[in-house]
Amino acid sequence: MRIRRSIRGASVSMSRFDPRLISEPLEQRRREGTLRQRTIISSRRGSRITVDGREYVNFSSNDYLGLATSPMLMAAWREGAELWGAGSGASPLVTGMTAAHEELEQFICGFLGMEAALLFSSGFAANQAAVKTFVPRGGVIHADRLAHASLAEAAMLSGARLFRFRHNDPVSLRRSLELHGPGLIITEGVFSMDGDEAPLGAILSLADEFHAPVLLDDAHGFGVLGDGGRGSVSAQGLAHSSFDLVVGTFGKAFGTGGAFVAGERAVISCLVNFAREYVYSTHMPPCCAHATLAAMKYASRNESLRERLRENIAFFRERMACSPLEILPSRVSIQPVMAGSSARALAMSSLLRERGIFAGAIRPPTVPQGTARIRLSVTAAHTREDLELLASALDEAGRLS
Ligand SMILES: *Cc1c(COP(=O)(O)O)cnc(C)c1O
Secondary structure, three states: OOOEEEEOOEEEEOOOOOOOOOHHHHHHHHHHOOOOOOOOOOEEEOOEEEEOOEEEEEOOOOOOOOOOOOHHHHHHHHHHHHHHOOOOOOOOOOOOOOHHHHHHHHHHHHHHOOOEEEEEOOHHHHHHHHHHOOOOOOOEEEEEOOOOHHHHHHHHHOOOEEEEEOOOOHHHHHHHHHHHOOOEEEEEOEOOOOOOEOOHHHHHHHHHHHOOOEEEEOOOOOOOOOHHHOOHHHHOOOOHHHOOEEEEEOOOOOOOOOEEEEEOHHHHHHHHHHOHHHHOOOOOOHHHHHHHHHHHHHHHHOHHHHHHHHHHHHHHHHHOOOOOOOEOOOOOOEEEEEEEOHHHHHHHHHHHHHOOEEOOEEOOOOOOOOOEEEEEEOOOOOOHHHHHHHHHHHHHHOOOO
16 A cells, blocks of 8 residues: 545555455445444443543443453453563464463363363454364364354365354254264354354254264353353353363453363364464463453452343343333343344434444344344443433434334
8 A cells, every 4th residue: 555545535545456355345335334444442441431532331342241441350460461571472382381371271171170271362263273173174064153253254264064054943953964964063152143042952962963073152151151150051051071162252251352262182282283373373461361360260259240240131121121122132241122224223323322322233244134233232330320321312212213
């Protein structure tokens, strides 16, 4: 990119790239009203964010327990930096693997009752590694139709044949296994756009029957559901060790960033040896590992955090019980308010914005056509006043056509 000119606010690329790669796809998005832009947060604390000089209550955060800006966790991060410095300085197989990382891995193993765990800098990278390492080219993957983009991406890049079963439907999964043969089954614990939960027991039964390994990504369940925040598996009375691969992220309920893959020792050794996302990437900063361990210990021991979250969710759902708006059934933070068309979702989102509430409109292709929605995220950091403000703004938004 050498020179940029601006015509009516739209920047015109003068780069050497083929315009079919740059200006045309951008122009198409602009025409369709789907051009993505980032919102710059100038300050944040708890449930509050400041954007363009105005403070909002943030209902678009995955910081489900409100830990990201908690004094406890910020102090743990500072302590980690004092002990270990800011960055890991190398990939994990060179000199980037510290005792701080090892301690976090060990905690995760004990917490979940799994043999081994491995840290990644993001859930996206963890899923690339977990999927691509364990399916042969020409193999088979059965993935829930609504599995996260990182899982879908990995499945497509794996060179395996990808079959998508109907969302949360064991009958559809059975048909897929019968038709295409055993292969890696991929599901989430809690789904990110609907807030609903997978039938994990039924999926495990099919996995046994067809001898197919299962990858569970519980990014939205960890910290929130189950005994001590052990996630969807614990909430459904199952054991993590029944799954072949368990992926969790730290950027959601645990308030930091990064992710883990857990499994049998030999499975994790395979990742250490063969996962390029692991081998050829600078290890997670040790201060992040140190802080994440503090977050996991704190979140697992403080049931009051989950109690507050449950109370907030219950308060919100009760308050909205008589609303004409459809709110999908969900017992987790993710509370999807259905809008139908993209235009209505945008109108609702901008009305909420005027009322001091930050909540994103989720539109196709992220969700299926006709199911555009406001994806609210109710967290433990919200106050009653925050929830009241939200509910009365939604009362108004419900009258928008
Ligand atoms: C957020 C998320 C990821 C990605 O994790 P990051 O750490 O944000 O890269 C993966 N899977 C699911 C289900 C998620 O919700």
